[in-house]
Amino acid sequence: MRDTAIDKKLWRTASERVQPLQSFRRVNIANLFVLAAGGIILFMLACALVPQWIAPYPPTEMQTDSILQPPSSKHWFGTDYFGRDVFSLVVYGSRDSLFIGLMSVVVGGLAGSVLGSLSGYLGGKWDLILMRFIDILMTIPGILLALAIAAALGPGLLNIVLAVAVAGIPNYARVMRGQIMSIKGRPYITAAISIGMTRLDVFRKHVLPGSLSPLLVMATLGIGSSILAGAGLSFLGLGLVKEIPDWGALLSQGRGYLTVAWWICTFPGLAITLFVLSVNLIGDRLRDHLDPKKAKI
Amino acid sequence: MTRMIAGRLASSLLVVFGSAVLVFCILYLLPGDPTNTILDPSTATPEMINQLRHQLGVDRPLYVQLLDYFGDLLRGDFGRSLLDSSPVLPKILTSFPPTLALTAASMAISVIVGILLGVLSAIHRNGWIDIFARLVGLFGISMPTFWSGILLLLIFSVHLSWFPAMGSDGWKTLVLPSITLGIIGSGFIVRLVRNSMLEVMNEPYIVTLRAKGIVERTVMYRHALRNALIPAITMIGMLVGEMLAGTVVIETVFSRQGIGRILADAIMAKDLPVVQGVIFFSAIIYVTVNLLVDLSYTLIDPRLRRSL
Amino acid sequence: SGGSGENTAAGADQAASGQTTAGGELTYALATSPDTLAPQQSGLAVATRVYRSIFDNLVVKLPDNTIKPWLATEWSISDDHKSYTFKLRKGVKFHDGTPFNAEAVKFTFDRILDPNVKVGNAAAQISPYESSEVIDEYTIKLNLSQPSRAFLGNLSQGPLSIISPTAVKKYGDEFGKHPVGTGPFKFVKWEENSEITVERNPEYNWAPETVDNQGAPYLDKITFKIVPEEATRIGSVQSGQVLAAETVPPQNVLALKNDPNFQILETDTIGLPYTLFINREHEPWNELKARQALQYGIDVGSIVKTLYLGTYNQAWSALTPGVFSYDESLENSIQPDQAKAAALLDELGWKPGADGIREKDGKKLTLHYVDGSPNREKRNDIAVMIQQQLKKIGIDVQVEITKDVATVIYQNQDYDLYGNSQVNGDPNALYAFYHTPAAGATTLSKLSDPQVDQWLEQGAVETDDAKRAELYKKVQQYIKDQAVIIPIYVFPYTVAAAKSVQNLKFDVLGYPIFNDVKLQN
């Protein structure tokens, strides 16, 4: 087949650089969501960085004479069974939760993309071996892997990060491999080879940068699932135990009180959900933006 | 066709064994040992512990245990639980049906809800339905299951008494857990189906169909959807893994019988043979489902039929 | 003070008014899964709750700590207190038809000593048992290596209940999945992580004195459902899916007590309360003043009140109320006093540093607080509260929550503070915790005082109850004075049940007894 048709399409995208859209009203709503998501993420980042500016009480302060107080103007999110201010706890708890989310994505993403890159770029025997390894990791569902690793390493922030990170490796590796393989077939890679660039340079300068955007999208989405996985570990009793609990621990500790003091675990739950939701929204938007099919090449 | 299946089976077997070895190694590194669960640490003497360790055979080097394990496995012996000495195979076989039922029901919910919302969302792109469906999808993947599970339980079981709060017998006990788990899956599927529907809707053959004057409903459901499902099906294969894993939490929340809980308990108690057995089984399930998924492609996508 | 001994169900007195019939199925939600139903192997209380109704013991202990016949009709003790001769009840059969006789008893006890059999707590409870002699079919003599006042009482405890020799031979290691005893209920099936079913033993007519119904139980069947998730367990009672659920979290106790459709049954367990052991081998806790600072610095009352919302009783001694020789005088003997605590630390030269944490010779005053996971009975929360309380007197508490208590505590002994409790009917339980350990072994308290050793040794064999009580009171007093431990709470075993469940009782140790239970239509 002549591939002129495809070229025509490519042609088209150049002249179509103006994004077609359907209705302004609706698009504005979608934008509003993304804007809100961005706001939420920024706020939560602020919570993680400077909780003392935001939280009205020290997170560990126990007012034992006012335990299990429902939300009020004094305690926006009520108090927990120690008499701690739930709002302050949620604010402070963001730090470890976000850390788990971000770091495990960084670690897992890095490891996964190294594996995926090697596999995709080297191809052949390497590909076969590495992909088998990834397949093996895939057959053990992520949370189980995390469970085993968390159990092996014991509690601790970095251990949780590691457990969650390892569970994420196969996904990153697969995406990266696919991306590398698709880029490897592009004409500009042939062009780079034909001007005499070394394999390593081609990889460094062309293949890798081109592969990063889907990885970025995945990483964004991964932050959400990592936070959820961390919370899941807390639920199963393998989570982080610290003076200032993270969201997962808050949620998991407060769940026994749902019938008598719904606020204790509802707010951390909402915090997780909202954050993950926002991250996903942004990730989706990022994907739309970076999607090679929609992009301005 | 048979050749391809045979090849796939062979490599799947390899993968399953690989995962068994990997898990064995990870668990070997776990600190502590099963004697902790068996003996009361406050009264147990070191001799008692050592003796028990020897009885259980957990004091041997890793490779000996590993070889032993696989030797037995080849003879169809999955070993015995270190904790209660019961054979692993029957333990798994009795716990598997509820887990499978849960996984299957959750998958069914994910797939039905996911595809329905995904399609509606793509067809009414940027409309209210789309916004709704995408939010449902997002919420689905953004909520911790143990939280949403307990919320559902409090509402539908404690307050409304519509469904039982726990247990694993009868379809009624499946409702809440499978919804909890299904929401996640549908979240993934909505997004995927929506994207691939939108992609397919831009394909030239959709224009052809319209140019032929085919009714829009036929264009969407008989043509666009069928093509859009192909990537969704891969997702389904992957989701089975997620769902199987999800049962760990769900089975605990809803006190269901199942391998998820067995596994979680076994991991924490370092009950190697049980962990091995369960991982082995779920790996087999996972691999089988993915094999089936690959085969089912060919039902939908004739392009692949020739490659068989 | 805490309820002791036998507590009957609150609904018992309504029995007359309601329509109660024999038969029916009791569904009973357990908080965790038993590990095994073989009494000798299990170490978990939850297993005992289930297998108690399948097995019987030679003797039974009443709330007043007297020992009464059960499978043994009478017994005599040799003068040297080293052999016990039991006359056994005739006509008792195991569920599998095996006759109960002296051989069965010998088999049961000898098996605990068999090095090829893994055993749990039974080993500790049977000591100092050495051998037994079958005198005739219904007479057996048990020989001890040394006298023990606790021995007879221990024979009433679950781990030492009598098992069917034929069934053990038949099932071997899997006896725990196919338990066969002589008890009021027969084992039917066990679905892993889901439920355990037992059914009425119609031939049963050898109930001990502790139950009213001397014949076969009224219930046709008991189904124990395993429901670890608190909310689900309570939810399943509230939604009527089960009739009773154990271990009700404090926050739900109050609500259920006020609900006309439900009742809360509770009984304090006895033995050693939940106690924080101070590792006196670690500096500075080797100093009495430092330990006393903890005694004054930790506001146990506030902890118990806050976390358990008044549903748990505060513990004051090394023993719980209800145990023979419990020293009531210790109650309210210590009041939290931060100033005093601070002064004690000052005296030792620990001065507050810039961050409020005390220092001495450039070293921070830290306390390594270890607790197990999961958060059983909110014990982790206690750690969190103590952390905050001690911070106020300048101690930096480092909390370590670990799954692997055995390694951290028992192997590495890497702790300053660690909590434990034990269900036990005899004050001799103190021996394992406070007597100088045997060479190579260790105790949690790490106490080694010849005086205490002597009291404990004497208490183990003293036959005069008054003198014996005196000895143990001295021990309790000493433990308090020397600030060896911080007692925290007495664990009440709680059951939430529908109003229709009647006559659910608990034995001395707090295990449920189902013989008398009837369901009201």
Add this chain to the structure above:
Amino acid sequence: MRPLLEIEHLSVEFPARPEPLQVLYDISLTIAPRENICLVGESGSGKTVTSKAVMRLTDFEHGRITGGRIRLNGMDLTQASPRELRLLRGKKMAMIFQEPMSAFDPVYTIGHQITQTILTHDRKKTRAEARKRAIYLLSRVGIPEPGMRMKQYPGELSGGMLQRAMIAMALSCGPELLIADEPTTALDVTIQAQILGLLQELKQEFNMSILLITHDLGVAAQIADRIIVMYAGRIVEQAAAAELFSRPLHPYSQGLLQSVATLDTEKGTRLPSIEGSIPALTDLPSGCLFHPRCPFATDRCMQEAPPLEHKDGRDVACWHAEQSASTGKSAGQEPPSSREVSVPASVLSPRLMDAPELFQINRLSKYYPIRGGRFGHRSFVRAVDDVSFSIRQGETFGLVGESGSGKSTLGRLLLQLENQTSGEVKFQGRELSKLRAAELRSIRRDFQMIFQDPYGSLDPRWKVGEIIGAPLEVHDRLSGKEKQLRVGELLESVGLAASAMDRYPHEFSGGQRQRIGIARAIALRPRFILADEAVSALDVSVQAQIVNLLLELQEKLGLTYLFIAHGLQIVRHISDRIGVMYLGKLVEIAPAHELFASPTHPYTRALIESIPHMTPGQQFMANGIQGEIPSPARPPSGCRFHTRCPFATAKCRTEQPELVPAGDDRFVACHYPL
């Protein structure tokens, strides 16, 4: 006679940010029954949108008709309800598309998709009747074994076959208007000739009008009664085919006509081309949209848009129509004289004949293993099969052949972008496959490549300066100022401003990108450049610009080219010698003009005869070859062409002809050369 289709002042816009994009502007045209109309124009001029608007298919892309009327048989389609439209589509008007491969739903059989159309519009027909009709139609469009094809899936048919099936499907309800949007662009010339012939025949039989969209003026000349020239969403000229070809009035039409390399243009002469490229719809010039590219442009053109004026039965939108037509001067630019270095072809050839050989290819083969061969036998695609020839220094060697004949593979082998299965490639006497990796990398500076796809061949993340600078950095270790200077020179030498180096590839048009690619290729002053379909993806006017540039660079830098293309005229125009490939074999090699003047291989002759002639009015005769190229995995025995050769004998079926000398600097592999 009442027109079948009338379009009056049609305007169409698509929603876009920041304001709607007006894609069609005041389009008016009519089609009479049984009339053939061709829409021509460069890419993006709105041809496809016009055709989709007629069927109101633009609705599905959120396009809006903002003004004007479309009448089919008097019925106003702009006012029709969706249901009415649906009943018209496929029934009264049918459409065929450029890419037959993607125009069929891949998951349904061909038969299903054809009968579906019939059953939708003719409810009285039973399934069996519909099937019968479908089979009839398939056989009518020349598909062998139609019964069997009915059961096949689109992926199992070749492109040419699918286009026939597409036509059968379009004809299934006997439409009055057939819209064909570039129906042959994706096909080989040989197949194109067959399809065009088929359309001609069917038009007679079905009594319908055809609206054909094409950018190939040759095709238009063959088919059209009337031609409409579009530019940036407007009609600029409309005339009967013969008139337009003989006397184009609009400077744009003139430019288009002259840009095309015909069989009479000479190698070495420059093709007239239109400067610049079609403007983006978002950034339209004022006044006459063509004025920035028009040699006649005056102030008035800059300020005022000329209306489409009707004169002597033809329409034209130009202020200077009369004048430009009469002066004979056209938009096709003669290259500036400063760059005039052209030497007549006749002078070049003898010199080249004794030129040293740069590449020597000996018995070169490349087999690709295919997976899933039956019974474990490995089978191969013989992409290049035992090919020997040489390329002389300074010449342009053209390579032609149908799709899949192995041209690209051969090119990649020469550049060692792929390892050969057997045989050898010698560059200046050095066997390339024997070189070590580092040696090969350093020798790469001597042979470079220009790609077909102007978008894919430039890394979108790199600035133009970096792209062109990369080879300089790799081989000459240039950096900083020095590199920048050199890149600037290179950009200027390919006709771009030096300032372009700071921009990204996507900011350039296709033609400009191709220039960037060329600048990269010549950066190291290589001896040899492989140009694989380097101009195929470009519009005619731009094609001419690039061809001129290539020729000019060859002169200046003494380059040797291997020029692969499927546009035969272009190859003839640029090449000194041409090799013809068929199924992995070279079947003929000859000097360019001789090859065209007297082809000796039947395949070569068939290829040449398939080229549409730029002589309108003359009805197209399908006298090319029949059938399609067989699969290279199972090539026919003996002479591979025998299955399609009108002269094939028993010998051809069994004995493989060798490539042997056939006269002056010519080779042919045929038992019975013409």
